[in-house]
Amino acid sequence: MSSPRRPLELVLVAVLAGTSAGFSCGGVPRPRNAVTDAAEMMRMVGQIRGRARSMRARGKADHFGPEGRVRGTVYFFVEASGRLRFEALTPLDTPAASLASDGTTFTLLDTRERVFYTGPALPCNIARLLRIPMAGRDVAAILLGGTPLIRHDRASLGWDDDGFYVLSLSSTAEGLRQRVEIAPDRSRLDVLKSEVRDSRGIVFAVEFEDFGRIEGVPFPKKIHFVNEREDADVMVHYDRVELNPALPEDAWTLAPPAGMEVRNLGCR
Numbered sequence: 687m688s689s690p691r692r693p694l695e696l697v698l699v700a701v702l703a704g705t706s707a708g709f710s711c712g713g714v715p716r717p718r719n720a721v722t723d724a725a726e727m728m729r730m731v732g733q734i735r736g737r738a739r740s741m742r743a744r745g746k747a748d749h750f751g752p753e754g755r756v757r758g759t760v761y762f763f764v765e766a767s768g769r770l771r772f773e774a775l776t777p778l779d780t781p782a783a784s785l786a787s788d789g790t791t792f793t794l795l796d797t798r799e800r801v802f803y804t805g806p807a808l809p810c811n812i813a814r815l816l817r818i819p820m821a822g823r824d825v826a827a828i829l830l831g832g833t834p835l836i837r838h839d840r841a842s843l844g845w846d847d848d849g850f851y852v853l854s855l856s857s858t859a860e861g862l863r864q865r866v867e868i869a870p871d872r873s874r875l876d877v878l879k880s881e882v883r884d885s886r887g888i889v890f891a892v893e894f895e896d897f898g899r900i901e902g903v904p905f906p907k908k909i910h911f912v913n914e915r916e917d918a919d920v921m922v923h924y925d926r927v928e929l930n931p932a933l934p935e936d937a938w939t940l941a942p943p944a945g946m947e948v949r950n951l952g953c954r
Contacts, residue, residue, distance in 0.1 A: 713847025717870050720851075724841035727853055731868065731875050735832035737903045740765045742931045745924035747774075749817045758782065760816070760922075764829050768807075768822030769938045772815050785815040787822050788938035792951075795940050802942035803951050810953035819916045820890075828892055829922070831906050833880035836864045850878055861885055869897075874904040888914065901929050 721727045743762040748755060759779065763771035768789045774782045776798075784795045792811040794803040805811050813819035824834035838855040846852050846867070853866040863883045869876040876897050882889040890913040894906035909922040942948050 714849035716845045717872075719872060720845065720870070721872070722843065724843040724853060724855075727843050727851065727868065727875075728835065728841070730872070731832070731877065734875055734904060735827075735830065735877075736766075738766070738830040738832075738905065738929050740930055740933055741830055741927060742933065743924050743927040745922055745926070747816060748921040748923075750919040762829060762924075763933055763937050764826050765933065766823075766826050766830060768824075768826050770812065770822055770825060771937045774815060783815055784940055785812075786938050786940045787812055789822055791939070793940040794951075795942070795946075800946055802940075802946045802948045804942075804948065805951035806953075808953050811951055813916070813918065814951075816922075817916075817918045817920050818911050819913060819918055828909060828911060831877065831894060831904070831909075833866060833877050833892060835866075836860070836862045836882060838862075838864070862889070876904055876906065888912075890918075896923075900927050903929055905929070 721730065741762060741764045743764075745760060745762065746757060747760045748757045758777065759775040761773040761775075768787070770785070770787045772785045774784070776782045781797045783797060786793050787807040790807055792803075792805050792807045794811075794814055796803070803814070807822055809819045809821055812822055812825060816825070818825050818828065820828075820834070827834045836855055836857055837860065838857050839859070840856045842854045844852045844854065850870060851868040853864075853868060855864040855866075856862065861884050864880065865883075866880045867878040869878055874897075877894055879891070879893045881891040890911065892912070893910045894908065895910075896907035898905060898907065905927065907924045907927070911918065911920045911922075
């Protein structure tokens with residue numbers, strides 16, 4: 687015969703059972719000072735994310751695609767306006783490739799193949815190094831810890847019982863829907879995940895993790911971007927970030943080294 691439970695054991699069982707039941711039934715309650723209006727939420731998030739106007743950073747970029755996994759160190763120079771500069775290194779920390787975009791023109795120096803590419807700053811060209819096929823301003827928004835928002839004619843704001851806001855946007859004309867998950871702390875309102883869909887499924891999804899503050903600005907250290915239609919699956923993990931540095935004007939253009947082959951690239 688098993689021995690009867692002692693009073694302390696009974697108390698522990700009751701407490702654990704009550705705790706489990708409470709979480710499974712009620713979920714995380716909406717904050718007392720919750721934001722309730724979608725337009726107000728977009729304004730507040732934009733105000734917080736707008737504090738990160740530029741960035742100089744170093745990190746690892748992992749790309750998973752048909753050719754397998756490609757991983758390397760990348761130096762990032764980013765302006766919220768859409769001006770970009772990426773410097774990729776080999777595993778031996780020697781220069782592999784440099785990409786620059788001033789918002790109009792794209793240039794790419796492939797050191798290993800000894801070829802210099804130039805062309806318009808279109809998503810397909812900007813994606814040739816970091817593999818995020820988006821306009822420069824949208825790539826900058828993601829790398830600075832936020833998300834581009836679709837043009838929309840309907841917007842709503844809800845609350846998920848797992849403990850975050852859900853901003854829902856839709857465009858009737860373009861057939862797009864966007865879901866943005868936002869953390870509840872009003873002083874931060876971190877963007878946790880953003881996903882855009884159309885009639886064919888997911889257009890792109892981006893998730894943010896490892897949140898902290900950099901120079902007073904809420905900022906994620908990990909970014910995961912996926913666009914299966916473009917074979918884009920990229921993980922960026924920053925290990926050093928400087929926000930709002932003064933970046934030189936000549937950072938956004940590259941010149942071909944003497945004697946190097948130059949190729950013009952468009953987009954098919």
